[in-house]
Amino acid sequence: MSRVVVTGRIPEAALEKLRAEHEVDAWAGPESISREELLRRVAGADAVVSLLTERIDAELLDAAGPQLKVVANVAVGYDNVNVPACTERGVVATNTPGVLIDATADIALSLILMATRRLGEGERLIRSGEAWKWGMFFLLGSSLKGKTLGVVGMGGIGQATARRAKAFGMEIVYQSRSEIDPAVASELGARRVDLDELLAVSDVVSLHCPYGPATHHLIGAEQLAAMKDSAYLVNTARGPIVDEAALAAALRDGIIAGAGLDVYEQEPTVHPGLLDLDNVVLLPHLGSATVETRTAMAMLAADNALAVLSGNQPPAPIG
Numbered sequence: 001m002s003r004v005v006v007t008g009r010i011p012e013a014a015l016e017k018l019r020a021e022h023e024v025d026a027w028a029g030p031e032s033i034s035r036e037e038l039l040r041r042v043a044g045a046d047a048v049v050s051l052l053t054e055r056i057d058a059e060l061l062d063a064a065g066p067q068l069k070v071v072a073n074v075a076v077g078y079d080n081v082n083v084p085a086c087t088e089r090g091v092v093a094t095n096t097p098g099v100l101i102d103a104t105a106d107i108a109l110s111l112i113l114m115a116t117r118r119l120g121e122g123e124r125l126i127r128s129g130e131a132w133k134w135g136m137f138f139l140l141g142s143s144l145k146g147k148t149l150g151v152v153g154m155g156g157i158g159q160a161t162a163r164r165a166k167a168f169g170m171e172i173v174y175q176s177r178s179e180i181d182p183a184v185a186s187e188l189g190a191r192r193v194d195l196d197e198l199l200a201v202s203d204v205v206s207l208h209c210p211y212g213p214a215t216h217h218l219i220g221a222e223q224l225a226a227m228k229d230s231a232y233l234v235n236t237a238r239g240p241i242v243d244e245a246a247l248a249a250a251l252r253d254g255i256i257a258g259a260g261l262d263v264y265e266q267e268p269t270v271h272p273g274l275l276d277l278d279n280v281v282l283l284p285h286l287g288s289a290t291v292e293t294r295t296a297m298a299m300l301a302a303d304n305a306l307a308v309l310s311g312n313q314p315p316a317p318i319g
Contacts, residue, residue, distance in 0.1 A: 002046035002069075002309050007033055007054045010074060014298035018049070021306060039063040047305040049074060056081040061089050070308035072301040073318075075288075076100055077238055079211045083318055093318045094304035098156060099296035104287040105160035108206055108236045111260025112149075112165070114281040115232045116204065117141035118258075121278050142203070142230065142257070145169030150202030152195065152218070153209030153237065154180050161206055162188050173198050176209075199226040204234060211238035221246040224255050232258045236287045239264040248273030251280055262287050 004018050006026035018024045027033045032053050042064040052075040070092045078095050086093040118141045149165040151158040154176035162172045172190040175198045209215050220243040235242050244265045250256050258279040264270050304314040
């Protein structure tokens with residue numbers, strides 16, 4: 001029987017699956033585990049099931065010891081995991097792709113609708129108790145039909161977002177490292193362009209690319225200035241893909257019309273320049289936040305850990 005350390009709260013079904021075969025040490029505190037406590041608990045672990053709030057680096061891997069076989073990250077993104085450090089130590093790193101596609105695409109479309117139709121502003125107005133009256137020019141937003149959605153990163157989530165946007169009558173352009181399946185491109189009427197063209201022609205830019213050195217501040221002051229002044233930016237990928245200070249300035253100065261964010265550079269901290277702006281919708285990282293999706297993520301992470309501990313190939317290895 002191996003020892004499995006779970007770094008945060010996950011659905012009980014996944015814990016039961018792990019406990020059926022191994023000893024499980026699961027952090028159950030209401031707050032995130034402290035770094036000191038995490039390093040203490042992983043000592044002697046054969047598997048670590050990690051949340052994206054925990055940094056899995058060389059220090060942690062060495063604290064665990066040479067018997068560690070697998071780090072199973074309960075997320076599709078793995079910027080919290082030092083994959084080369086895992087590889088150097090013979091530790092298999094895994095993630096949970098696929099299971100959160102629809103939930104995250106739903107949030108992306110929600111942000112598009114909230115930003116373009118000024119729904120956040122309207123909801124705040126009602127809650128404020130201020131007097132209001134319907135009028136022809138009251139809280140006018142922008143429609144989606146006939147507009148262009150630019151998808152940056154046309155993987156599963158990007159394609160699912162594009163499919164939803166097409167149902168609203170939007171045209172689709174995308175920027176990605178490679179061409180998508182021709183059948184999917186035909187279904188969506190999607191045209192591949194470079195980033196410069198995408199920024200210039202899109203009425204909404206939605207970010208779905210992975211985060212890494214190549215995409216750090218992919219969207220900064222220069223890129224925001226290249227967008228239409230009537231355009232909107234949506235980010236459900238990773239916060240540091242966007243330069244938040246530049247975005248706050250662009251929103252304040254009318255360089256773009258609005259934005260919708262579910263992720264942040266220094267999460268959970270939000271750049272203070274964004275907090276007082278009405279033309280940005282701010283959500284607390286809800287992309288995968290459905291009961292069904294979070295359970296599926298945890299179950300896939302458990303399957304990844306169990307496979308490696310049994311000497312088998314995991315369903316979702318990184319790389």
